[in-house]
Amino acid sequence: MLKSLTIKNLAIIEDITIDFSSGLTCLTGETGAGKSLLIDSLNLIFGKRADSDLIRFGAEQAYIKAHFINLDEKITTYLKSQELPDKDLIIERVITIKGSNKVLVNDVLVTLQSLKELAFLIGDIHEQHDTASLINPETSLTILDAFGNLTEVLNSYLILKFNYEEKSKLYEHALKETIKQQDQLDKFKYYYDELTKANLVFDELTALKEQINTLRNKKEIVTNLEKAYENIKIITEEDLLYQSLKALQSLEKFNLGNLQERVANSYYELDDLKGEIYQKLLEVKDVSLLELNNLEERYFFLKELEKKYQKPLNSLITYQEELQDEILKLENYDLYLEKLLKQKEKAYQEAFKSAEDISQKRQKLALMLEKEFIASLKNLAIDYVSFKVHFKKTELTNNGIDDVIFLISLNEGEPLKPFYKTASGGELSRSMFALKMIYGKVHNLSLMVFDEIDLGVSGEASLKVADALEQLAKERQVIAITHLPQVASKASFHYHITKATNQERTTTNLKLLKGEERVYQLAYLLSGSKLTEGALLHAKELLKEKKP
Incomplete structure (x- = not known):
């Protein structure tokens, strides 16, 4: 109360x-x-x-x-x-x-x-x-x-009604998308095949860059050894130093000091040096240049993939997995639609x-x-x-x-x-x-x-x-x-x-x-602003009629 x-x-x-x-x-x-x-x-x-x-x-x-x-x-x-x-x-x-x-x-x-x-x-x-x-x-x-x-x-x-409406929207949207499914499937399959053939490996670009930098240093050594070898080879093949030695030997009766000895030593030293440089070149060259070319080709191939798909390499690997899921969904789209329809019907029944x-x-x-x-x-x-x-x-x-x-x-x-x-x-x-x-x-x-x-x-x-x-x-x-x-x-x-x-x-x-005040107010409600004896009597009668 x-x-x-x-x-x-x-x-x-x-x-x-x-x-x-x-x-x-x-x-x-x-x-x-x-x-x-x-x-x-x-x-x-x-x-x-x-x-x-x-x-x-x-x-x-x-x-x-x-x-x-x-x-x-x-x-x-x-x-x-x-x-x-x-x-x-x-x-x-x-x-x-x-x-x-x-x-x-x-x-x-x-x-x-x-x-x-x-x-x-x-x-x-x-x-x-x-x-x-x-x-x-x-x-x-x-x-x-x-x-x-x-x-x-x-x-x-x-x-429950909201859940039904959401399931219905999901189904209707999927139904409208059916026409686009085949085009998407073909596109996703192409992307997936390309990425699969690329044999992508996490952080491969970083590893390739390090290997390429190492091999590029070897390339500089090989280039300069080849240059040195070729120059010495030219000298030895034209036999100019040998001819100089013969000329000095013909002057042996003249006292010209140790010139003949020095030229002879240079001739034999240069021949030995040519052999050593060639041997070093074979050792360093080995297969380095071939490996470098292969690594560089791989590196630039991966960079082109990143550019094409607008994704970094590691994201491409994740994207490849997503493509596989999408292909699976699209190839089973009828089953997917059927599943959505059942969910919609169940939500409606509830x-x-x-x-x-x-x-x-x-x-x-x-x-x-x-x-x-x-x-x-x-x-x-x-x-x-x-x-x-x-x-x-x-x-x-x-x-x-x-x-x-x-x-x-x-x-x-x-x-x-x-x-x-x-x-x-x-x-x-x-x-x-x-x-x-x-x-x-x-x-x-x-x-x-x-x-x-x-x-x-x-x-x-x-x-x-x-x-x-x-x-x-x-x-x-x-x-x-x-x-x-x-x-x-x-x-x-x-x-x-x-x-x-x-x-x-x-x-x-x-x-x-209370009392008379209440009687007058009731009379006022009965008759309006001008009170009458009749209204007052009526008011009193109304109060008397109130049930105990």
Whole structure:
């Protein structure tokens, strides 16, 4: 039960605290006095997103606190599951201009989502625009699902539906790609064959570069030894040094020193040197040049492959393996398609089965709702009611496989039609009231709040609505904003809301009416601004009729 509500610096509300009791509490007041701000405050307590525009002009923050007592078992169970104190329940909302808002449950910071989950267990708030949802056929399914609390199963279904959509997209994409497969297969096979024949080895280019540098040094030695050998060979082949020796030998009778000996030594030394250089050349040359040519050819071949495929050598080896996988996939593409199709069909069956389960739950809910709704409306001064929750099967949508619309007839002999084609304003209000009463019963709510649920209701119907609210308040706490004296007279607590201007600032004021003040307020609601004796007597009679 909501024990009290404190509101500070919210729009034209400066600082008020409202005490509530079990049973029915009514709030009356002129339009614009601040009644709807009380609904806004309760909506914030129930998890509505905060807007800094609600903060009273000149204030840094707005503050709302709700104190609940005598908690239901489902509420205490939830609090325990969240490791929160569970004796009483105090919910606080702090809204700041800077946006550093706070949500506290029993002095513990919680998320807005956690607050919404908790509020769902506490009660329900009817706002004036909620009634308009009845004239929108698209909201019928939303209303029906709310009775069954199908959020969790719908979320599970949506996961399955999303999985089916992803599998379907994958299959359709693969199907469109079929035409391109043969061209890709031929291309991949060519690439794979070329890379396979290349006998690629990790880090081969680095190793080749080192070997080539070593062999290029050997090439320089071979080149210069060949040059030296060829030059000495020219000298020895032309026999010029030998002829010089013969010439000096003919001059032996002349004393020319050791010239003959020196030339002879040079001749024999040069011949020996030629043989040694040739032997060294054979040793060094061996097969080095052939090996160098082969290595260089291999090196430049690999560099060309890198350039062609725009990949370094090691990546080409990885790419070769990838090509093998792609070729295997393409060569078995029919099997791949068949696999994707089976995955798609399985995902569809899982999603459809979930949607069917939800549909069956909805149809059971619909039977209950039809029966309860007709009975409730008949208690609200509507003599004839025929009501049907009409189902139409659809393809898989975010709502399952059901398209639902509420059909109603309020005149015997008239066919069932959507609400917007047949119900008046007062009939729409009473229809929404009936739905809300059933909703509260189904979910065993401890608190129900109504903002002008009696809009457009008059005459005998207003008495029936008042009686229904009074009866409802015996089962759960009810807070109602109303302009109907018949409803206000049934309240255990009757607050009157006014606004006043002081020092050029407007402020909402709240007063608990008792005795004559309450009689006068009811008379005012009956007759308008001009009070009459008849209105006063009628007001007193209404209060006397209040059931104990």
